[in-house]
Amino acid sequence: MDIMMTAEKQKEGPSWDVLFPHAVSFDQPGYNYTSMGVGGKIDRIMCPRSASELGDMVSLLRTHHIPYTVVGNWTNLIVTDKGFRGALIWTKNLDRVWAERDKNHAQKITAQAGALLMELVGLTMRENLTGLEFCGGIPGTVGGAVRMNAGAYGHSVSESIVAVTLMDGEGRTRAWEREDLFFEYRNVHLSPGHLIVDATFQVFPAAQGQVEAKVSKIMADRMAKHPLNYKNAGSIFKNPKNHAPAGHLIEEAGLKGYAVGDAAISEKHGNFIINRGGASAADILALIEHVQETIFLRYGILLEPEIKVIGEQ
Numbered sequence: 415m416d417i418m419m420t421a422e423k424q425k426e427g428p429s430w431d432v433l434f435p436h437a438v439s440f441d442q443p444g445y446n447y448t449s450m451g452v453g454g455k456i457d458r459i460m461c462p463r464s465a466s467e468l469g470d471m472v473s474l475l476r477t478h479h480i481p482y483t484v485v486g487n488w489t490n491l492i493v494t495d496k497g498f499r500g501a502l503i504w505t506k507n508l509d510r511v512w513a514e515r516d517k518n519h520a521q522k523i524t525a526q527a528g529a530l531l532m533e534l535v536g537l538t539m540r541e542n543l544t545g546l547e548f549c550g551g552i553p554g555t556v557g558g559a560v561r562m563n564a565g566a567y568g569h570s571v572s573e574s575i576v577a578v579t580l581m582d583g584e585g586r587t588r589a590w591e592r593e594d595l596f597f598e599y600r601n602v603h604l605s606p607g608h609l610i611v612d613a614t615f616q617v618f619p620a621a622q623g624q625v626e627a628k629v630s631k632i633m634a635d636r637m638a639k640h641p642l643n644y645k646n647a648g649s650i651f652k653n654p655k656n657h658a659p660a661g662h663l664i665e666e667a668g669l670k671g672y673a674v675g676d677a678a679i680s681e682k683h684g685n686f687i688i689n690r691g692g693a694s695a696a697d698i699l700a701l702i703e704h705v706q707e708t709i710f711l712r713y714g715i716l717l718e719p720e721i722k723v724i725g726e727q
């Protein structure tokens with residue numbers, strides 16, 4: 415059955431293997447990819463090896479009316495149990511990172527969308543460059559971090575961004591200055607069909623060892639507070655404005671440990687849902703709904719999920 419499905423999809427539309435040899439895989443189980451360990455079958459996963467191949471893929475998918483979305487390190491999303499019809503463009507091979515000084519001798523780091531934030535953090539530790547320490551321990555890519563305006567310890571990536579290269583739905587790229595982009599808490603506004611190709615960050619010289627010490631402290635704090643021995647997707651809910659953080663509200667409402675199937679609110683951190691082993695996406699979504707209802711009835715606050723849900727409902 416699976417072989418037939420694969421053969422069918424290879425026949426549909428363009429000759430994927432000819433156009434993008436070894437860059438497309440079919441009928442992949444989402445649970446193998448998401449950090450939550452959930453998700454049904456994904457029709458196609460496409461891994462461009464360059465920005466120009468990314469452009470070719472995007473324009474081809476559009477020409478053939480195949481729905482697509484882009485993913486980074488899969489750490490802030492879940493795929494539904496029914497899976498994803500269309501194509502997920504996975505940026506893992508767009509992972510170049512480079513540092514440069516501009517004409518004013520300011521230090522900048524540019525990274526392609528698929529580079530891991532931790533890769534950037536590692537570079538700043540080696541080169542004693544301050545500004546991105548708060549990203550220590552965030553397991554996403556640069557593309558995912560820009561899209562989510564990822565942040566921690568009172569900072570978010572938008573504070574350090576100088577420019578972002580975006581690709582439109584026709585596969586054309588354009589560099590955008592920080593001032594022309596609209597960032598907000600855990601979000602950046604992108605026109606439909608736009609995706610992040612690379613981003614440039616401003617960093618500053620620091621004393622030898624200072625950056626490393628700060629990152630080590632942050633990593634230790636995360637180890638102590640987060641349930642890292644279980645599959646998870648980081649914070650499930652955004653913190654509500656002008657209220658206690660979501661995790662505090664969830665804890666105060668007595669929801670720590672509450673479970674639907676194998677999806678449970680972590681005993682360690684109220685804003686983490688953990689997969690105790692066999693959770694489905696439906697379990698996680700039902701748990702999210704239960705938390706939202708409970709918190710709304712108790713505090714009149716509607717918690718907004720931070721994680722993204724993709725796939726057939």
Ligand SMILES: Cc1cc2nc3c(=O)[nH]c(=O)nc-3n(C[C@H](O)[C@H](O)[C@H](O)COP(=O)(O)OP(=O)(O)OC[C@H]3O[C@@H](n4cnc5c(N)ncnc54)[C@H](O)[C@@H]3O)c2cc1C
Pocket residue numbers: 449483484485486487488489490491505527551552553554555556557558559560561562563564565566608609610611640642646647648649722
């Ligand atoms: C243990 C743990 C700790 C975490 N701690 C934090 C934290 O402290 N702070 C925080 O903010 N987050 C945290 N997260 C969540 C997550 O790591 C971040 O949101 C991260 O930035 C997501 O990056 P990603 O590459 O995994 O994105 P994905 O999960 O792959 O995608 C997330 C969203 O971004 C979109 N996207 C990805 N790449 C692109 C692109 N190139 N162009 C356009 N859209 C794109 C996707 O379509 C999706 O909508 C944590 C997660 C875990 C598992």
